[in-house]
Amino acid sequence: MTRLFDDPASFAEDALAGFCDLHVDQVRRVEGGVVRAVPADEGKVxxxxxxxxxxxxxxxGLVGPGFADGAVVGGVFAPPSPRAVLSVARAVHCGAGVLFVLGNYAGDGAGFGAAQERLRLDGIDCRTTVVTDDVASAPAGLRSARRGIAGAFAxxxxxxxAAEEGLALDEVERAARLADDRTRSLGVAFEGCTLPGGREPLFEVPAGKMGLGLGIHGEPGSSELDLPSADRLAELLVDGLLAEAPADAGxxxxxxxxGLGSTGREELFVLWNDVARRLRGAGMEPVEPEAGELVTSLDMAGVSLTLSWLDAELERFWRASADTPAYGKRVRRRVPAPPAPSAVLERLVRGAEYPGTGAHSRETAAALVAVFGAERRAVEEHAAELGRVDAVVADGxxxxxxxxxxxxxxxxxALAVLAGAGVRSTLARAGSAWA
Structure with missing residues (x-):
């Protein structure tokens, strides 16, 4: 629930005012939204x-070098007016034209479309790219009807x-359209979001379930599924997006x-392990992946996965540096991947030697492995009870x-026994690992 506000009707304006005051060195407020505090050079799109x-x-939050020159802000989940769009566009125009990039929603399209026509009447070249990445919102054959969700970030x-590189408007528009054409997203919700001043969420998800194919304006999912493990959720998201790969995808x-508003970072990190493993298992190579809350829906609990298939040009733009109040990116150095854990363990086993260990000691060590295994299973079975008792006086x-x-x-x-260890060495290895 959204709990902190003064007047619910002015929540968006109040939040924007606080944001601008906090980041006065990076952005400044204009009618209808925010622009860069330091304008871009003349001649930049x-x-x-x-x-x-x-x-x-x-x-x-994405206004700054390497990202947007300005952002238009409507009410909560409400499209901005043509006047607001015009105000921001005129404030950032540097003589080389304006590109609008927005999600595929009728209200947003109407406001930005009316502003575009007015700018053209004023002699300012203006183009629009509409983001259509949500695979759950329309069939593949009707991509133009799909919503724009987290893929808008890409x-x-x-x-x-592209604009920061100094490309002309035609080329910036072409790159944006190509990015949209090669970007797909799919999301799930665990709990709905609540508007400021509202008493009930915009939708509810039954306990133990999740909504598949949600929107980012409080729209519920298109279907409900049992809440899965992180690995099963990764499978659902990855497989759903790979099935939608562009025809010429690399x-x-x-x-x-x-994350959509109230999903913990650590939960995202857990899910990323499974997503990354499944992507690489399918022959995909993630390029500078991002995990965090970048396109939210107030306090919604949920996640979405976005894949953007890169060619050489799109990869250059994806990897380019950026500096905004909410997102910063430096050009990263490529480093070799670490060896797989199994390879590390194999080297440890091959390199371990226990000369002089007798057969009886090795047999007893093997029996100890079984004891440790039984102990492990017993503790796993009663872990919740151990935590409950501990929580009475400690941290649970x-x-x-x-x-x-x-x-x-x-x-x-088990590794020590495989390498030929006896009782003493096996216990020493086990004790060290436990510690």
């Missing part, structure tokens, strides 16, 4: 993004980087694992800590 409030850091990034993909972490300790001891003992 101006990229303007926007839509309703409630999606922070989209849209106004399209904004490409357009901003193996390199920009990836955004996005004893159960999980014991699970980690017994698992580490069991695995270390």
């Amino acid at each position: 101006a990229v303007v993004v926007g839509g309703g409030a409630g999606h922070y850091p989209a849209f106004f 399209v904004f990034k490409v357009a901003g980087a 193996s390199r993909v920009g990836v955004l694992l996005n 972490g004893h159960g999980r800590g014991m699970v980690r300790g017994t698992a580490a001891a069991h695995e270390a003992a």
Whole structure:
């Protein structure tokens, strides 16, 4: 629930005012939204993004070098007016034209469309790219009817980087459209969001369920499924997007694992492990992936996965540096991938030697492995109860800590026995791993 506000009707304006005051060195407020505090050089294409409030850091948190020149901000989940769009566009125009980038929603399209016509009447070349990445909102044959959700971040990034390079408006528009054409997203919700001043969420998800194919304006999912493990959710999201890959898709993909408002970062990190493994297992190579809350829906609990298939040009724009209040990116150095854990363990086993260990000691050590395994299973079975008892006087972490300790001891003992260890060395390895 959105709890902190003064007048619910002015929530968007109040939030924008606070944001601008906090980041006065990076942005300044104009009628209808925000623009860069330091204007871009004359002759640069101006990229303007926007839509309703409630999606922070989209849209106004992404204004800065390498990203947008300005952002138009409507009410909460409400489209901005043509006047607001015009105000922001005129404030950032640097003589080389304006590109609007927005999600595929009728209200947003009407406001930005009317502003575009007025700018053209004033002699300012203005174009529009509409983001259509949500695979759940329309069939593949009707891509123009699809909503724009978290994939808008990737399209904004490409357009901003292309403009920052100094490309002409035709080329910036072409790059943005290409990014949209090669970007797909799919999201799930665990709980709906509540508007400021509202008493009930815009939709409810039954306990133990999740909504598949949600929107970012409080729209419920198109279907309900049992709440899965992180691995099963990763399978659902990855498979759903790979099935929608562009016809000429390569193996390199920009990836955004996005939280929708109240999904913890650590949960996203857990899910990323499974997403990354499944992508690489399918022959995909994630390029500088992002995991965090970048296109939210107020306080919605949920996640979305975005894949953007990259060619050489799009990868350059995806990897380009950016500096905004909510998102910063430096050009990263490529480093070799670390060896797989299994390879590391194999080297440890091959390199371990226990000369002089007798057969009886080795047999007893093997029996110890079975003891450690039984101990591990018993602790795992009762971990919740151990945590509950511990929570009476401490932090409730004893159960999980014991699970980690017994698992580490069991695995270390098993490796030691494989390498020929006797009782003493096996116990020493197990004890060290437990500690």
